[in-house]
């Protein structure tokens with residue numbers, strides 16, 4: 001675990017106010033934390049003896065069925081709720097003695113309903129905490145613009161607007177910007193994407209992951225959606241009714257080795273497929289592919305492929321882009337490899353494609369191996385269904401690599417990843433658009 | 441029709457526009473006394489309503505005061521206050537009526553201040569607290585601006601009621617437009633009575649209109665923005 005180098009140093013509002021980049025992340029520890037709401041006749045605990053440690057810079061997702069105490073847990077960390085037992089430490093220091101308002105100014109807070117102040121402009125909303133911390137106006141202004149750009153909003157267009165004039169997705173972004181305003185080392189997010197449609201949610205999730213790669217905050221994230229938990233979390237805490245911790249583990253381990261029937265049921269029967277979402281094509285070693293340059297004699301390709309004389313050659317153009325599959329059986333060595341006679345080069349996989357998407361594409365292609373291409377469309381090798389199932393086996397062996405680590409071959413670009421299969425669909429039966437065909 | 445002519449003639453008589461019993465003087469007396477009553481009531485009712493709304497504690501108090509205020513007619517209050525004023529050797533033509541008007545103005549302002557604060561979305565308040573606003577900052581920066589329209593409505597109700605009811609002041613020998621009605625009644629001068637009643641009605645309407653303007657000026661911007669969103673934004677020819 002990434003033990004925090006800044007451990008033991010208390011975060012304070014003045015720190016956050018004067019040196020916003022001094023600390024990037026805080027550790028959070030919950031020790032035997034319980035909460036009983038006084039007015040509950042049945043005496044049931046909302047949170048029961050919870051132990052969690054979140055290392056600096058990690059995203060910890062609290063997930064579980066409705067009413068299991070996720071929100072209560074989160075709100076104990078910024079002291080909107082006081083625990084009935086146990087203690088909570090931030091950067092090793094107990095928060096119980098801290099002044100609540102000062103504590104909260106050092107912790108970003110995002111809720112599902114966003115809670116933007118309707119009577120204030122977007123700029124005023126984002127600068128709430130910097131203003132509380134007494135930042136001068138010029139610095140606040142600069143920070144607001146920086147933050148809006150960071151969350152993908154155009155300052156020129158949005159600064160002066162009111163929350164009611166934004167879409168739900170834009171409001172969520174402003175909510176995130178507002179939470180980040182004073183560069184807090186810890187963010188609490190309570191179902192931050194719960195109120196938007198699945199497409200916007202997926203995009204916001206992707207953007208938060210990108211942001212998190214840049215910022216490296218410690219994040220406590222609440223959701224009741226296990227897919228979101230697996231996607232967003234370095235660590236996932238599965239809670240169950242009565243506020244107990246059912247399992248606390250990285251997503252891959254949670255899926256590979258659920259600690260109980262409850263966890264197994266909660267993560268769902270498609271565990272194996274979910275595990276595939278945690279891994280990407282770039283992590284596999286692709287099998288080598290027999291290449292033939294379009295227009296050159298078939299024999300040259302055969303020779304390059306070596307022994308075994310494969311039935312199919314992958315045609316590339318002179319720039320090295322994959323342009324088609326050529327069935328070379330029965331073709332004489334001196335026949336030029338003809339693009340017109342080739343099948344389209346599908347399915348194409350990027351290193352960033354998740355194994356789940358890759359498997360789906362391969363199943364669609366009726367067993368044809370997938371061509372892994374780099375950013376420029378040049379083939380890197382082949383991936384088969386068997387290779388993917390084998391990869392699933394070694395997830396069993398260890399907890400698996402961190403999902404959000406960018407795969408070799410570049411940072412994961414979600415839009416490129418999602419667009420790739422779409423682009424192929426649109427051009428079914430033809431080589432991918434933008435790939436020049438020699439002589440075509 | 442004859443009465444209408446008499447009333448118009450009454451208004452047309454220049455003698456009725458000057459002196460201590462002239463229309464400008466009486467209107468001014470009426471406005472001064474009403475304004476003072478509403479101001480005193482506001483300084484009592486608003487802080488209490490805001491505090492109860494903000495903390496959520498003491499809601500029953502607000503309810504009881506409001507109900508009491510509705511149950512007690514101002515005239516009865518006035519009659520109760522006159523002997524008290526006499527006992528305290530206060531000027532009984534001024535203090536009892538002012539006291540009754542203050543008590544009349546408190547309930548609408550108190551209940552509206554309370555209800556306006558309570559109506560602010562609890563999620564907003566939680567978000568504000570979660571960001572580190574203190575209780576007072578939550579009240580002043582979030583709850584109060586958002587509750588302003590409801591609070592102004594309370595003041596508007598109170599002011600219109602007071603302007604209409606201050607007419608009673610004349611019963612105890614006070615000034616204001618009630619004098620025309622009371623004296624007109626005493627001298628059987630119907631035109632004078634009707635003119636007085638008309639002036640009271642006009643002043644009440646003017647008060648209502650003035651507070652309407654205040655409401656527009658003090659409404660939080662974002663709420664106006666929400667309304668302006670309703671027609672498709674930027675549609676040409678919409679104007």
Ligand SMILES: Nc1ncnc2c1ncn2[C@@H]1O[C@H](COP(=O)(O)OP(=O)(O)OP(=O)(O)O)[C@@H](O)[C@H]1O
Pocket residue numbers: 037039040046065066067068069070071072073224
């Ligand atoms: N202020 C409160 N007073 C009394 N009981 C409460 C209070 N807040 C929460 N509870 C109870 O504590 C339990 C946990 O609530 P909590 O809001 O933490 O659940 P949750 O996991 O966030 O659920 P959801 O997914 O529906 O948001 C519930 O049984 C709830 O009824």
Ligand SMILES: [Mg+2]
Pocket residue numbers: 070071072
């Ligand atoms: Mg919740």
